[in-house]
Amino acid sequence: MNVCNCFSIINAGYKYRFDSMTIRDNNIPEKVYTATPSGFNLKQLLVEISREFIDSHGLAWRLFVRNLNIMYRQTYFGYVWAIAPPLMTAIIFIFLRSQSLIDVEIKDYPYSIYVITGVLLWQSFVEAINSPLKMLNSAASYIGKINFPKVALLTAGFGEVVFNSIIRGMILIVFYSVSGTEFGKYALMVPVCYFSLILLGFAMGILISPIGLLFKDVEKGMAIITYAWFFLTPVFYALPENINLFYIYLNPVTPMLITIRELLHGDELLYLNVYVLYSLLSLFALLPGLIVYRLSMPFLIERVEA
Amino acid sequence: MAADRVGSIPLLEVKNVSKKYCRSLRRSLIYGCYDILDAVRYKNANREYLRKDEFWSLSDINFTVQRGEVLAVLGRNGAGKTSLLKLINGLLNPDKGEITVRGSVGALIALGAGFNPVLSGRENVYVNAAILGFTKKETDANYDEIVSFSELEEFMNSPVKNYSSGMRMRLGFAIASQIKPDILLLDEVFSVGDISFRRKCIKKLEEIKKDVAVLFVSHNLRLAEELCDQAIYLEKGRIKYAGDVDYVNGKYLEDINHDNRFSDVALNREGTGEIRFTGIVAHGAISGSNRLTLTGEDLIIEAGYEVFKEMENIKFRVGIEDTRSGVVITMANVHAKHVGKAGKVVCTFNNICLRPGVYSINLGVTDGRFGLDIWRFAAEVVVSGARNEDVQFSIADSDLVYLPHQIQVVE
Numbered sequence: 001m002n003v004c005n006c007f008s009i010i011n012a013g014y015k016y017r018f019d020s021m022t023i024r025d026n027n028i029p030e031k032v033y034t035a036t037p038s039g040f041n042l043k044q045l046l047v048e049i050s051r052e053f054i055d056s057h058g059l060a061w062r063l064f065v066r067n068l069n070i071m072y073r074q075t076y077f078g079y080v081w082a083i084a085p086p087l088m089t090a091i092i093f094i095f096l097r098s099q100s101l102i103d104v105e106i107k108d109y110p111y112s113i114y115v116i117t118g119v120l121l122w123q124s125f126v127e128a129i130n131s132p133l134k135m136l137n138s139a140a141s142y143i144g145k146i147n148f149p150k151v152a153l154l155t156a157g158f159g160e161v162v163f164n165s166i167i168r169g170m171i172l173i174v175f176y177s178v179s180g181t182e183f184g185k186y187a188l189m190v191p192v193c194y195f196s197l198i199l200l201g202f203a204m205g206i207l208i209s210p211i212g213l214l215f216k217d218v219e220k221g222m223a224i225i226t227y228a229w230f231f232l233t234p235v236f237y238a239l240p241e242n243i244n245l246f247y248i249y250l251n252p253v254t255p256m257l258i259t260i261r262e263l264l265h266g267d268e269l270l271y272l273n274v275y276v277l278y279s280l281l282s283l284f285a286l287l288p289g290l291i292v293y294r295l296s297m298p299f300l301i302e303r304v305e306a
Numbered sequence: 307m308a309a310d311r312v313g314s315i316p317l318l319e320v321k322n323v324s325k326k327y328c329r330s331l332r333r334s335l336i337y338g339c340y341d342i343l344d345a346v347r348y349k350n351a352n353r354e355y356l357r358k359d360e361f362w363s364l365s366d367i368n369f370t371v372q373r374g375e376v377l378a379v380l381g382r383n384g385a386g387k388t389s390l391l392k393l394i395n396g397l398l399n400p401d402k403g404e405i406t407v408r409g410s411v412g413a414l415i416a417l418g419a420g421f422n423p424v425l426s427g428r429e430n431v432y433v434n435a436a437i438l439g440f441t442k443k444e445t446d447a448n449y450d451e452i453v454s455f456s457e458l459e460e461f462m463n464s465p466v467k468n469y470s471s472g473m474r475m476r477l478g479f480a481i482a483s484q485i486k487p488d489i490l491l492l493d494e495v496f497s498v499g500d501i502s503f504r505r506k507c508i509k510k511l512e513e514i515k516k517d518v519a520v521l522f523v524s525h526n527l528r529l530a531e532e533l534c535d536q537a538i539y540l541e542k543g544r545i546k547y548a549g550d551v552d553y554v555n556g557k558y559l560e561d562i563n564h565d566n567r568f569s570d571v572a573l574n575r576e577g578t579g580e581i582r583f584t585g586i587v588a589h590g591a592i593s594g595s596n597r598l599t600l601t602g603e604d605l606i607i608e609a610g611y612e613v614f615k616e617m618e619n620i621k622f623r624v625g626i627e628d629t630r631s632g633v634v635i636t637m638a639n640v641h642a643k644h645v646g647k648a649g650k651v652v653c654t655f656n657n658i659c660l661r662p663g664v665y666s667i668n669l670g671v672t673d674g675r676f677g678l679d680i681w682r683f684a685a686e687v688v689v690s691g692a693r694n695e696d697v698q699f700s701i702a703d704s705d706l707v708y709l710p711h712q713i714q715v716v717e
Contacts, residue, residue, distance in 0.1 A: 028317075028488065033396055033405040035353045062436035066422065066429070073424045142419030147396050147411070148437050210342055214335045296342040298399045301392075303338035 049290050052149045059148065060155035067138075067160055082164060083171055086119040093119075093236040104237050109265060113181050117264065118235035120168040121197060121257055126226050127164060128201030131157040132209035132293075133219060136300075140213075144301045154206065154293070161198055169194065176264075184266020193263060196279035197256045203282045206289035210296040214303055233257060245274075252278040315408065316370035317489050317519040318394065323403035325389055325543075326356060327363040334359075353401045363389050364543045367403070371519040371536075373488070378530040378551055379523045380558055381540035382664065382686070387523045390540070391415065391491045394521065409488025412438075418478030423467035427458060427477060430466050434481050448484045455506070456480035483510055490514075493523045508533070527555050527662070527690045559598060559690065577679035580617055581645070581671050584610040586685045588667055591654075592693075597686060601662060601701060601708050602693035605655040609669050609684070612648045619643060620678070623670035624653040627682075628663065635660065635707070659708040660689045661701045 072078040093115045096102045106114050135157035136143070136150075143150070169191070176183065212218035233253045248255050248271050255274035262269050269275075328334035337357060356362070364386040371377045379387045392398045393405055395413050420437050421430045431452055435445040453459055456477045458469075466474060492511075511520070511533060524530050530537065530551060537554035539547040547557040588607045590599030599605045607624055625637040638653050651669075665688075669681040692698035692708075701708045 028408045029410075031396065031407045033393065033399055033407070035399060035401050035403070058441050059436040059439075062433050062442075066420075066425065066433045069429065070422050070424050139420070142416045142437065144392070144397060145416030146413065146419050146437055148439065211339060214338050292342070292346055295345040298397065299338050299341045299345065302398050303334055 049294055052151045056149035056152035060152040063156035064159040086123045090116045090119045106238055109181050110179055113179055115236045116175055120172055122235045124165040124168055125197055125201040128161045128198045129205045131161050132205040133212040136209055136213050150297055158202055165198055184264055186263050190260055190263050193260045200282035203285035203289050206293055210300055213300050248274050316372050317408045318371040319406040320367055320369050321404045323367045323400045324362055325364040326360045326401050328360045330359045362543050367545060369538055373519050374516045376515055376520040376522055376534040378534035378537035380537055385540040386543040391493055411489045412485035412487030413491040414482045415493045417482055418474050421466050424465050426465055427462040431481055452480045488518055490518045490520045531555055575681050577677045580615040581611055581613050581678045583669050583679055583681050584612050588685050588687050598688050598690055600691055600693045601689055602657050602697045605658045607653045607667055608650050610650045613645050617673055620673050622651045625668040627666045627668055661705050661708055662689045662691055664688055
């Protein structure tokens, strides 16, 4: 009842801070939240981000397993749905070409293999772009209520993309063996290139995810952009041999897709330098992406969760 | 009480903390983009002053909590309680001031976060525990305790979508209660399950409270008195009262009691205007305090009206709405063949069976076709506790209502 009794509440024991701490609380870890940024310290930030990745691997694994579990649990055909869309797309183009409605000239090997390779790779790329935002949205109900390492969402999302890509890779192998198409000499390098294609998509996805969580425009916009992008990339058609290098540079997916196909068939690697450039770029783009992701998180939470 | 702890350092220190919010959604999102840009550039340009449509949702908050102390955070809806917890939990950054947190923070806030309806209870325990920061090993070790605490032994292998909402909450609580933090944040969590489960939770809190610093947000003043030592009362983002929990509770009740102003007439009001309500008084029958009543007590509502155009056959309505869920709990109707120039509608709800919480009184008058005056949120009524101990212990916050009953064991 006594107002004076509220010592520990108003103006609280700040002055007691150092005079006699209990032994128990002596070494307790301390965290201070303030508005003022403490100055840009790239090294510290990177250390924090990597520690968060390491500390959260258990959570990431759980989320990854959960996502795999729930994806097809309420379906009868299960994982068939993972491969149905690209197969359908491939079948359409194969049909169109067989009826001479589109004209695509492929040397040395069947068009069906060409288009299935393209469609499966393309699907992995698009999945990678959409994954970070999808993961953030799936956590929307608790992201503003529980303080957990949010990079785990990225790890889990990336794991899912890689997992699905491996399945697609296996489908590809099945198609190759069924059609009797032979692999090229350096086909074992394909997983590396496949990985950098995914990485490229994922790095882009991370960069757009913070704004995407705020504005639904990003999600809607990405649907249109990837749709148009599909047609601007040699997924179901082949580029003419004397194409202007400018177009190869313009669309980073193009050199990656072409290089992967060339490796699969043992063709000459025409755009290897462009491919290397973009895969290095995507590796470096991960860094700013992660920094933006991390720094923007409190602001996202504030705006998303009222 | 805290005299013996003067020497120890507080686990939680909140110093001059302020936080802004934006009223307009689209503008809020745009500001969010600016803020992210600022954060990436390590600038701090927009933090200290208010931009258009912004207001201070918390302003100049100061307090500390020691180990072993339970601090109640009281205040009406929108006073800033939840924002405060989010700041302490590190989910949001303050716009001004500084929060020092020593040790780990655990929050019993979003119970059952990330529960997926198609996964089994067991699978969900592991996911939820991982989100709360448990390793697989820890969850394995705690699993049996979680299951027995939630009392859901037979249901662990069925999908969570078959659970009732109470069962989900119980499971969520059971997982979350495994955390052994230094600072524990509780936001209206004792609204879980039935009485026995609720008692169990309270017992659990009593058990651990000597080892942690607890922040407790609740509308249930009785429970706050029972569990807490200290309290702060927030009003419009500021600490209005702070101190001993009895003192703050008293002040809080006094405030509500003296709040005789009619609520903002312009807002939440529709209708053609032939008849207008002029004011409203709502009070408990026994306590007689304005805007305040107890579960099991009569609630009397008086609403004055003025008539601008003579009307026949009109209908008055007095409704009670749960401010949290927006559910209209009851609606009392009365016909009037003829109304004069002015008058009042008097409505008595007998032995109201509302659980403790904040309710709004809605008024309406219609001629059968048009709303003449529809006044939502005409007054706010606080059900601050129960009429007596028996009633107090048989209501859980998750109950919809309290129904008067006789219950006995016959042998």
